[in-house]
Amino acid sequence: MSAPGPRAGSSGTLGRSGFSPLMMRTGSTGSVPGKEPCDTAGNSAVHGTGGVTVARLAPRRRYAREVALEAITPAPILPVWASYAAVAVGGVAGASHAARRGFDVIGVLGLAIATGLGGLLLRDVLLQKGTPVVLVDPRYLLSACLAALVGFFFAGLIVRLNRLLVGLDALAMGLMVGLGVSAAIWYQLGVAAAIFLGVTTAVGGSVLRDLLSGEPPSVMRPGIFSGLAALIGAVAFEGLFKLALPVFWVQVGTIATVFAVRILALWRGWETPTSVDVTDRLWDFWARRGQRGRSP
Template sequence: MDILVAAETLRVPAAVDLAAIVIGALTGGLLAAREGFAVSGVLLLAVSGGLGGGLIRDVFLGDLPPVALTNEAYLPTVAIAAGVTFYFSGWLSRLTGLLVVLDAVTLGFFTVIGAGKAQLAGLPSASVVFIGTLTAVGGAVIRDVLLAQRADIVQPGPYNAVAALIGATALTVLSGPLGLDALPVAAAVIVLVAALRVLSVWRGWSAPVAVDLPGRARDRWGRRKRP
């Protein structure tokens, strides 16, 4: 299947796109509310959570002005989500389990949206994987920068960028070189990314960290030589 044809069929319905933005905005706004931020801080983190990844994606792809600014529904939707977190943060905090699942599904949607747009631009496979992953985690990076903390995606912990990377790679291979129908592939990737994210949170899985293989080999060799 031609990569551009595949990308066309990967277009996500507007309602689904908005749903992903709402969940991302709720997650960012809720974090700001928990930190005791002013209304401007809640709105800023809601924008980064809902639209940050898409803004970075469109800048990288040269699709300017970004769709977050040209689509008349996106910013008002984020503003409404920010208002909900500002006034109902206590109630939303009781839905932690649900928010984890919704956040995981959103990660999957943003991965598919980003990779699909990169395919539509005719980028090579490696770039498609990069843009898909970047779209999924870009908002979280902006959020962490605004919070003046080390980005969550570079620290050991539940799968985030790892899940998006695996999902974007699977989508690129299945809908590109293997030529499978793009819509079933997109649905499967969303489920895959969401499942990896949720399972890593619930089961305590942690993203791998750097390993010193020569040092580990020396330690094992030294233990074997000991009497």
């Protein structure tokens, strides 16, 4: 069995969604028969980057594996074009960010690609399981380039559609969180690493955009609920997945959580909490307790 299955801890809980050992073998469908299976065969089949494997898979199936959970569950999942749309939304945000600052054509293109694809690129570079899917599947780069075109020529339109874009950005972030966490689960990483990768995938594009445009990453600064919303979403994905919900509903639940947190924070004017120094309070508490203990 060369295909890396789901995490040992959660394989039992997948039973309710019709999980069977048969499904586990989907990952190695592409391996050439009559050849001793290697550990990498399963991985490259998942990503569709293997030398021989690629040619034998129909294009549709090859890229659909991006949403890595498909292979471990027969339940319906979000279609792959949702990922392209999320990349395009991020790309438009990056391109208009560059256009507002008067960057040139390379700046607009670069920031569109960095903002749109940065999160997925960072996820795959950190996972180290073959060439990043955004380089293998040309539709990702195409989505980002189309977004760059829109940002280059239609800055006025983007300003007018600002409210729509804020909503779309919140939806896209929810999807990115899911793509990050599910890839970590697929490669059997632990809960902490899965949440870390979910947040990284969600905010990676915006961090890369800020770095490349020479500004301090806004996700680290207090104010907007973007990083915290991604963290809450990643925890929600892990929780819903542990509840053995069908993967489709885990994904939808994550997107709804991130969307709700971000829109509520905007509407109610919530601010993210900054650090509090409890050293003195704790010191006083212990000091008084010590005095009381001594005085009787």
